[in-house]
Amino acid sequence: MRGTRGYLAPEWLSGVAITMKADVYSFGMMVFEFISGARNSEQSRNGKNGFFPVRVANFLVSGHDDVLGLLDPRLNGEANVEEVMKLCKVACWCVQDDEESRPTMSQVEQILEGVLDVNMPPMPRSLQLFVDNGNDIVFFTESSSSQTSQAQSNLSSGGSQTKSI
Numbered sequence: 001m002r003g004t005r006g007y008l009a010p011e012w013l014s015g016v017a018i019t020m021k022a023d024v025y026s027f028g029m030m031v032f033e034f035i036s037g038a039r040n041s042e043q044s045r046n047g048k049n050g051f052f053p054v055r056v057a058n059f060l061v062s063g064h065d066d067v068l069g070l071l072d073p074r075l076n077g078e079a080n081v082e083e084v085m086k087l088c089k090v091a092c093w094c095v096q097d098d099e100e101s102r103p104t105m106s107q108v109e110q111i112l113e114g115v116l117d118v119n120m121p122p123m124p125r126s127l128q129l130f131v132d133n134g135n136d137i138v139f140f141t142e143s144s145s146s147q148t149s150q151a152q153s154n155l156s157s158g159g160s161q162t163k164s165i
Contacts, residue, residue: 021099027108028094032056035087037072053095056088057127060120086111092121 032040032053040052056070067084068077090111096102101122103111110116 019099020105021102024094024102024105024108025099027105028091028102029053031087031091031094035070035072035084035091037074051127053091053124054127057092057121057123060088060092061123086118089118089121092124093118095124095127096121097125 029040035056036052038052059067059070067081067088068079070088071077071079071084090103090108093101093103094108107116111118
């Protein structure tokens with residue numbers, strides 16, 4: 001399996017057949033980065049922590065009206081609100097858990113060109129887990145021989161040597 005952690009579609013991990021819609025998922029994750037100007041899991045320049053796709057999905061579901069607040073701060077809010085909203089919706093559609101719910105890249109292209117309209121996406125189930133959990137989700141742990149033995153002793157005593165977002 002090849003790919004970058006955080007950009008792989010859920011079907012890569014579930015063992016089902018891989019289709020071109022797996023690339024749509026990865027594209028959606030990249031669109032989130034285009035919007036924020038940072039990696040999805042990094043702290044943004046304006047001090048907001050968290051997994052950026054969750055922030056966007058929450059924004060869309062809650063009906064906030066300041067979409068420019070999600071935008072890369074280096075742009076100083078200078079963007080077309082409708083275009084940023086369109087990008088947020090497209091990205092959320094692209095990262096739907098069920099690949100049948102994701103658009104094709106042809107449809108994404110038509111939406112971005114203004115040929116097709118885009119509806120409000122549902123909250124992807126995998127992103128909903130972040131919202132429901134309320135705690136940091138652990139994606140990976142540091143792996144080195146000294147840290148591994150320390151992490152094992154910490155885990156047995158209730159501590160943790162994990163990186164989370």
